[in-house]
């Protein structure tokens with residue numbers, strides 16, 4: 001309801017409570033991926049902007065207490081509705097909580113880029129990671145790799161599956177970060193001149 005009052009349209013609207021005390025939310029037409037997968041530069045840009053817009057809409061939400069924003073908490077491609085191929089709305093706010101932009105962004109970057117997938121080149125991932133953070137804006141892109149690792153560590157403490165992803169990221173840390181240093185110089189320019197190749201994988205979100 002807060003998001004709606006702030007003019008953020010990229011989330012289901014609250015429609016009421018049914019007789020079994022369940023929330024009724026609006027249905028957002030479009031496509032929701034079942035798995036992590038292949039996303040173009042334009043799709044990644046939209047995903048990062050969507051998360052940014054959601055965060056911006058929560059900066060004066062009462063629920064955030066002393067925290068920076070309300071985090072989505074599970075901003076993966078599998079909780080995003082694509083309209084005409086463009087990430088357009090976030091769904092599944094079950095894990096929403098008061099927190100920081102950094103934690104939500106690090107987690108989102110990890111899953112949107114599938115960082116830790118051994119089939120994808122680390123330098124290529126480093127470049128896309130920079131682009132993802134630059135697209136979000138207003139964050140320190142030198143902190144991108146640590147933010148991803150922190151998200152992987154947080155989730156690994158709750159379940160075993162992300163351990164391999166975290167180990168891959170730590171192993172490739174230097175290669176991931178090497179490109180970021182260079183990109184710092186032209187980061188503003190890159191927002192308008194994006195044309196990123198897509199990457200394929202096809203691993204499960206679960």
Ligand SMILES: Nc1ncnc2c1ncn2[C@@H]1O[C@H](COP(=O)(O)OP(=O)(O)O)[C@@H](O)[C@H]1O
Nearest residue numbers: 012025026027028029032078079081091092094
């Ligand atoms: N508001 C919505 N609009 C459109 N599709 C939705 C909406 N909410 C859920 N879905 C569909 O239902 C699936 C499961 O919903 P989700 O809330 O993500 O549950 P889960 O906890 O199982 O991940 C989504 O992947 C999506 O396909």
Ligand SMILES: [Mg+2]
Nearest residue numbers: 078079091092
């Ligand atoms: Mg979901």
